Amino acid sequence: MIAFINVAGCMDRIGTTTQAVQLTRFIKSMDYDVAYMEMNDKNYIKNTNNVYSDYEEKDTGIISVQGIDVIPRHKYIDIKKGGSNLDFLIIDHGCVNDKRFDRKEFLHGGIPILVGGIKANELSETENALRDNEMQKAFFVFSFVEEGDNEELLLNMGRKKDETFFSPYFPDPFVQMNESKEDYFQQVMSAVMLRVERG
Structure with a gap:
């Protein structure tokens, strides 16, 4: 059964797309069937067609960029109804303040x-x-934070500290990972998988 992982940013340009794409890449490296979906109006993926040489639009509507399958958003309902053999779908919801953000x-x-x-x-x-009580159910990722600030931030996160992660720097959403980045995503996915297993 497919697991949906929804990624959103507290604001624009906070690294939401980078997190979603890199998470997709990491899950793929674990030999799962996974794809990325852009559920926002940024059109980031379409705009990469002149940037990456490994960009292909398939007859199915799926775009492949640097080995990552990108499924068009109009297929979301079918996938929700069971029309997919994917193990994971990573959904980039953009910014929580966007007008079309589906809370x-x-x-x-x-x-x-x-x-x-x-x-x-x-x-x-x-x-x-x-401060939003409903958002407390989300895992939290801090982007662009100096490592020396991590401990104090965790203390301030209170009961959320075990569901809080600190992202390493990614200069490009599609860049290959090094060991420290793999360790980071391993931590995130371990927490995610626990929640998936609990249902």
């Missing part, structure tokens, strides 16, 4: 992962999301 689907349509930060321009949006 219900993000929180209740799979395992939610929320991406935030602590820079001056990120902090208020991150704090707003953390």
Whole structure:
């Protein structure tokens, strides 16, 4: 049975797409059938067709970029009804403040992962999301945080500290991983899989 992992950012340009694409790449490296879906209006994937040489639009509507299968959003309902042999679908919901952000689907349509930060321009949006009681069910990823700040941030996360992760720096959503990045995603997926198994 397919597991849905929903990724959203507390604000724009916080690394949401990078997290979703890299998570897809990591799960694929574990020999699962996995694909990425862009459930927002950014059209990031379509705009990469002139950037990556390994970009292919298939007759099925699926786009392959750097070995990652990208399924068009109009196929979402069919997949939800069981029309897929995938093990995982990683869904990029964009920013929680977007007009078309589907809060219900993000929180209740799979395992939610929320991406935030602590820079001056990120902090208020991150704090707003953390104060939202419903968002407490999401795993939390901090992007662009100095390693020395991790311990203090974990203390401030209270009961969410075991569901909080710190992303290494990714200069490009499709860049190959090194060992530290694999370790990070292994931690995230271990927590996600526990929740998947609990149903």
